[in-house]
Amino acid sequence: MNSAGHGDAPAHMGLDLMPFRGLRYDPARVGSLAAVTSPPYDVVVRPDGLLHLESADPHNIVRLILPQAGTPSARNERAAQTLDRWITEGVLARDPEPALYVYEQRDATGLVQRGLIGALRLSEPSDGVVLPHEDVMPHIVADRADLMRATRANLEPLLLTYRGDGRTTGAHAVVKRATGRAPLLSTTTEDGFGHRLWAVTDPADIAEAQRDLAGHQALIADGHHRWATYLRLRAEQPSPGPWDFGLVLLVDTARHPLRVRAIHRLLPGLPPAAALSALTGLFRVRHLRTPLTEALHALAEAAGTGNAFLLAGDGAYHLVDRPSPDLLARTIPTDRPEPWRTLDATVLHATLLKHVWRIPEDSPEQVAYIHDTASTVEKAERDGGTAVLLHPVQEDIVRTLAQQGITMPRKSTSFGPKPASGLVLRRL
Template identity: 70%
Template sequence: MNKRGQAAEDGLHMIPFRGLRYVSERVGSLAAVTSPPYDVVVRPDGLHHLESADPYNIVRLILPQAASPVARNEQAAETLDRWLAEGVLAPDPEPALYIYEQRRGEILQRGVIGALALSAPDEGIVMPHEDVMPHVVADRTALMRTTAANLEPLLLTYRSDGTTTGASAVIERIIHESALLATTTEDGFSHRLWSVTDPADLAEIAADLTHHQALIADGHHRWATYLRLRDELPAPGPWNYGLVLLIDTARYPLQVRAIHRLLNRLPVADALTAVEGLFRVRDIDGPLPCALDALASAAAEGNAFLLAGDGRFHLLDRADAGLLARTVPADRPEAWQRLDATVLHAALLEHVWRIPDSPEDITYIHDTEAAVIQAERRGGTAVLMHPVREDVVRELAQQGVTMPRKSTSFGPKPATGLVLRSLSIDA
């Protein structure tokens, strides 16, 4: 097998599982119990909003609130057990793969949710493209170990030849049948879920996926958690698999957005003073959309960043070549060296601003407007980023090269709470 960039006969291996799903009669609405992935919830406003939406909202499992990490995890496990005992959540009667559809306007995404066999990065079957933060992996590992559950699917992508065969053919057949559930969340996305239990359909999907490798689009920390827990429990069993949503981007391309940085302890004035002479700095008049347009134009020519937090927008571009030569590691591919995230972390954060990559100093925020608002509230600096192209992400991943953590945000992301996987039921 070619480890990098080549399809392989021993590629992806996805198996059915007995999905845990909300019993619609026991909750206010399916939309009210769902949540974005744990790392997209903007604390504290988003957390409180979700908690108040329904007493059974999934956020009580993925982001439990208690005085200590141990207490939080135990609370999540107790909540999961109680919801199962009360019939709020119930396992499906037989193992299944699930077809999942998201739609809003012209955006349409369909894929397969299942339990995917875990593989190490050097096997080239599932390819990460970002580094992870050890403290986040430790946090997610403790939660998953205590609850013995995969509470939300990772988002993985692969590329077919675009024809309606294999998994795509099964998807196209199944979506004309009655769905297990259908709901519309407050972000305007409609969601539908179908189960696949027919042995012939399952075999068709399985045979197709053995010819493919997958890119982790969203969920690097949860993937690292899967691998850590598998290594803790090396005997064959349910921990050798992890819950994923697998999307064929040849048929359903994902959107790629940037993840912004909020520098909690660095005022904008200090940030600008430090970069004087090292970047060209221009003030951008107008509202946020105009500033983002200016960022996009500058990013087409080279590295560019938009600073906010003082009520204005400041565009940084045309980095000093000597600064980049001194700070950006030269032992990686040129495409990696040119990444905005690489230059931000290696040149600006580590060398110019001298900011450690710790939760106290840097907050990672997906929503652009939220990043600006939080920077203004805290007296810090929001560093707004321009998204990376998917082909660059995939090219680096195929070479086994990871990007700086939180470099991309692929979407739309699956709603959390539509289907869960219990490791004890799957045992």
């Protein structure tokens, strides 16, 4: 059996998850494992969250996934130098033999999520093995590709989901056996989540998990830009080779259903008064004098009957719903299926951003994507911009569209819990 990095042609068209020698922090060389972890790069709320993580420990993974310097090339060079230095100093050490890694997340509410981390053979969307469900932004893919070229490493795993068949054998059995042993690491991060990691090195266990996964396809739950980056770099590099694979976490959502949250928009250059004025006669607007939690309940109720958004930034909340049918007919592309045309994210991008507010969605200066609801509102109020809060899409709609080869507007969903960055890396 080959470890990832040897690109023999796959014997099937299902998921092909390979073991690899994980690169992990030496607990003796850092303050604590929790202090060197980070949320995924695109969830870090900058600049406050970035500064907080950098100060948590001088070896925090954020110094690799979001390096800071005056120019993009200098940032990537700094990340590569930092990674090399940490390996030389023994802060990061490669495990002695290839493994699949069982990863568990657990919170105080009783949620338990378990999955397998490995190096997944890359496939094109047309193969139907890994299904993207969102469009990507080219400048982010280019940024991630430059970083990955410089470091020659997969610094954080993508989150992929598949639907197991409920059997007690296969990948489930491998995961269960592993969690009966002492873990490689155990830590609790400041968000209250406990994290544990086990290495599966027995060839029989690895083969059992691989046979099971070979019969499944996966949905990209988090990491579309990194997946697109994997594909771009594979096309650039010699094959067979390590670039034929990418670091992923595979979770069976039949056993561990993920939470689905919305990703909100911050429009820093659009004052709330101007945003609301432009909606006159096009949407119904109701002004709410309620706390955020109650306003979100009102959004959920409105979203149950049609497109709805919650605008904020002026100290109040404004529920926007019931778009004009004529407006939708004029602005929503008709070459997509009905489930896509009626998505809130579709209406937001095609109708509100493009036609009503005339804001280019490709401009990072004019549209920011933020996962945390309260942070989106706070930034809008502080900067004088408009926060657009969305209600999450159901996973079955996401999966159905993906299986039809239809991608949703970029940053439409946030699946979680997301894997912590910094627990295991893959050096190419």
